[in-house]
Amino acid sequence: MNSPLIDIRGVTKTYVSGSVETRVLHGIDLQVMRGDFVSIMGQSGSGKSTLMNILGCLDQASGGSYHLDGVDTLSLSRAQLADIRNRSIGFVFQSFNLIKRMNVAENVALPLIYAGVGRGKAHARALEELDRVGLAGLAKRTPSQLSGGQQQRVAIARALATEPPMLLADEPTGNLDTQTSDDIMNSFRQLNKERGITIVLVTHEADVAAYSRRLVRLKDGRVLYDGPSQEGLRQLNASHVEVPA
């Protein structure tokens, strides 16, 4: 049971459009153990979203290997990939992606309904998960009646409804003010500590990355740094200090 949850080796990604090929990832190695909390940083265009899409089985690598929870994802059919994605991964997005015409509880219950859970049971599970993120009282509201931070909390509850071992989040605080962003990062930290949820998130803010244990910095589709967040952020900070001529 001590094998990594995520194990990618030599992963490359090349986008092809017409006769133009663009290589975006140039051989990424990344192992993430259960219970880890990882931030991914890098300049715009460095390949963060491309990597997250591969980690989330939303897209497949062009080369290299990706084992998710011991399963070789490159050998899977689309249906099998969807299945492992539904079982293993909860997604949290920058724009929350809640369904506007459904109330909060219905939004959280939706992945369970998709997974074939009966309505009554799905609703009860949804309320339980909402309670854990402190939003049980808002179950009957619609997303438009909530603040940004509350909407993101609902999205986190939805991502956890099927009890996946891992959350993947692409800029989850990108649309939130600093205070709300801190609240959401505290929720992630709590989920990681108390429930052992593995978290991999993309951010461009050092303040956000500071909540994670580990930092991976990408540059032009390569890993520039992979180690403790504190040390990585110190290096990042130092590299931004201008050297006098």
Ligand SMILES: Nc1ncnc2c1ncn2[C@@H]1O[C@H](COP(=O)(O)OP(=O)(O)O)[C@@H](O)[C@H]1O
């Ligand atoms: N579907 C695509 N087709 C072609 N190029 C793409 C596609 N998606 C992303 N890219 C390119 O790949 C590079 C990395 O993009 P992305 O992974 O979104 O970076 P980041 O999330 O770090 O900003 C960018 O140069 C982008 O233009």
Ligand SMILES: [Mg+2]
């Ligand atoms: Mg991106």
